[in-house]
Structures are given as C-alpha cells and as structure tokens.
C-alpha cells in the first residue's frame with residue numbers, strides 16, 4: 001500500500017460537479033438510518049408504489065425468462081408502443097420505432113443526447129458549441145452537457161415570467177455557436193409549464209434561427225412530468241401539456257425525452273426514452289444506439305414489460321396519483337404561504353415548490369449559524385430541525401442562492417409536519 005496518492009482521476013471526472021439533489025437525499029437517508037427523525041423533502045420521487053399491473057407484468061416476464069439481452073435500442077413492442085403514443089398523444093410527426101431509443105432513465109437519455117450533440121474543441125481557439133439553458137433548471141442538465149464538451153449559457157428567468165424563457169430572450173441569446181436549446185416543461189424545480197402559445201413563439205424563433213444564423217440548432221425537450229399536470233394556465237383554464245416537437249417547423253430538429261419514473265412511481269426501474277422525428281431524428285437515434293451499444297448495451301427486457309403495462313393498463317393509478325399531487329400542491333402552498341418571508345409560485349405540474357427565502361438571508365440561527373445563502377439555510381434547517389431540502393444554488397448561478405427546493409411527493413402528514421418545522425426554523429432566525 002504505497003504511492004497510490006499519485007494516481008489521479010481523469011480531469012473530466014475531477015472537474016465534474018456532484019449532484020446536489022442526490023447528495024442531500026443520501027445525507028437525509030443516512031440520518032434516518034442512524035435513527036434521526038428526518039423529514040425528507042429533497043427526494044424527487046413519488047412516495048407511491050409502482051402500480052400492481054406493472055409489477056405483475058415484470059414478474060410474469062421474468063418467469064417467462066425475459067432475462068437475456070434485448071435489442072440495443074429497446075425491444076420492438078416497446079418502441080412501437082412509444083412511437084404510437086408520441087404520435088397520438090404528443091402529436092409529434094414522423095415518429096416510428098426507429099426514431100425511439102429506450103435507455104436507463106431520463107438521466108441516461110440526456111447523457112447520451114449530449115454526447116451525440118457536442119464536440120470538445122480540438123483546435124486551440126476553436127469556440128465551444130453552446131447549450132442555452134433557461135434557469136432555474138434541474139441540477140444535472142448543466143454538468144452533463146459540460147461533460148460532453150458544451151458551453152452552457154444560463155438564461156435567467158424571472159418570477160414575473162413564471163420562471164419561463166421568453167421568445168425575445170431566446171432570440172437575443174442565439175448565436176452561430178448555438179447547438180441546443182434545453183427545455184423542461186413541467187419544470188423541476190419551478191413546477192411551472194409553457195403554454196401552447198409560448199411554445200409556438202419559441203418554436204418560431206428556433207425555426208428562424210435555423211434558417212439564418214444557427215443551422216445546427218436543435219431542441220432537447222425533457223417532458224418527464226408530462227402526466228403530472230394539475231394547475232391552470234394564465235387564463236384560468238386547466239393547463240395542457242404540449243410537446244414542442246409537435247410544431248411542424250422544428251419537429252425534425254427536436255429531441256423529446258420522457259420516462260415512466262415520476263408518473264408511474266417507477267424511479268428505481270431506471271427507464272426512460274428519447275425520440276426524434278424524420279430524417280435527422282432517425283440518424284440521431286441510430287447514433288445513440290451505437291453509443292448505447294458501447295456502454296450499457298440495453299435495458300432489461302422484463303422491466304420493459306412493466307413499462308408497457310404502466311403505459312397501457314394503469315390509467316386509473318396514474319389519475320389517482322395526479323389527483324393526490326394536486327391536493328398536496330394546494331395544501332402545501334397554503335401552509336408555506338403562512339410562513340413569513342417565503343414567496344412562491346403556484347405549481348402547475350410536477351411536484352416541487354421553489355420558494356424565495358431571500359427575506360431571511362443575513363440572519364442567524366439560535367446556534368449561531370449565519371444564513372448567507374440557500375446552502376446555509378438548507379444546512380441549518382437539516383442540522384437544527386432535521387428537515388432536508390435542496391438549496392437552490394445548483395439550479396441557477398444567478399438566483400439559486402435565494403431559493404430552496406422542496407418536493408411534495410410525500411403524504412399530507414409529512415407536509416403538515418414539514419411546514420410546521422420550517423415555520424419554527426424561520427421564526428427562530430434573528
């Protein structure tokens with residue numbers, strides 16, 4: 001045992017930021033395992049169990065020995081089903097089974113997409129390809145794209161715009177180096193959603209840029225929370241999920257990503273899919289299939305039996321969970337609004353709140369911890385009141401330090417207890 005201190009890791013991995021959501025989640029789990037009564041609001045996963053028909057389908061598939069390697073891109077019945085759903089429900093044109101790849105979760109789908117889109121500059125002085133990322137945004141988009149070689153340009157959104165990118169803002173940010181625009185609706189962490197009109201305006205800007213200064217531009221649309229929609233739009237009507245890939249002018253330069261994890265309480269099954277459209281979409285998926293073949297080979301076939309069941313036989317369970325998220329959203333936001341100095345938007349979809357806690361920055365806790373940032377706020381809340389929330393810093397460089405993210409994918413008793421602990425913590429700050 002000598003000399004191992006000299007062994008280095010790759011610069012790529014050394015410089016990679018660890019996931020802050022996963023870090024808080026693991027810390028909360030470790031405290032809980034050590035017997036501490038932790039209230040965990042950090043985990044972005046439903047507290048429900050995977051619907052019974054999906055579990056039964058996987059068990060039957062295992063018993064039928066669906067335990068071997070399958071087609072690299074996912075078995076044909078699954079890809080045919082996804083192509084049908086993308087065509088009929090998402091209204092995306094020109095999608096066949098050859099435009100779909102099934103992979104190990106939406107995270108892996110994004111990882112593969114970024115690897116296939118970005119190049120690390122090889123010539124000194126060569127500019128990096130850019131990814132435009134409206135923020136606050138989920139913590140892994142930025143580091144995963146950077147790992148692939150992208151330069152990520154964060155586009156700060158405002159509470160006044162419901163934390164959504166405007167078409168004018170996008171237009172001003174596009175350059176000849178723009179390779180990708182990253183969208184996520186409904187959004188983690190803001191739980192807001194783009195309307196059809198807003199997406200149409202964004203699509204028009206992208207189509208124009210593609211014809212003029214940014215011919216390589218593509219859209220990556222993470223629609224993981226597509227089925228968890230319960231709020232209303234600006235005119236008070238029930239909000240509607242719209243895929244930006246349904247706009248004909250940009251359909252063939254849009255990559256749509258989704259998965260069963262959040263909607264069907266299947267996070268641990270590690271499944272997700274990507275789809276393209278038309279000529280480029282098919283070529284893109286073929287490239288990703290090569291990449292998957294040289295990495296994870298394929299996902300497990302028996303888990304796809306479960307996913308097909310979820311997508312075709314579990315509408316009642318899906319609706320039960322959607323309704324539960326709706327009532328939790330209203331309960332939790334009502335309780336949080338009673339806490340002085342917390343500002344928050346109404347969640348429209350997904351299951352997060354992202355309150356602005358900046359009224360409390362500069363204060364101290366009874367134990368003497370100074371709250372200079374969301375990271376300090378979250379650390380002191382965990383330390384002094386055993387409540388785990390995710391600090392906002394990694395969701396936005398510009399404004400993240402003013403926010404915390406809490407998931408309301410937990411039962412009502414926990415929501416009430418959490419609001420009570422958070423209220424006590426805030427009241428203790430001087």
Ligand SMILES: Cc1ncc(COP(=O)(O)O)c(C=O)c1O
Nearest residue numbers: 044105106107138188259261272
């Ligand atoms: C917007 C978004 N994309 C992707 C993921 C990762 O999804 P998966 O668990 O399917 O990899 C998450 C998880 O929290 C998310 O919120």
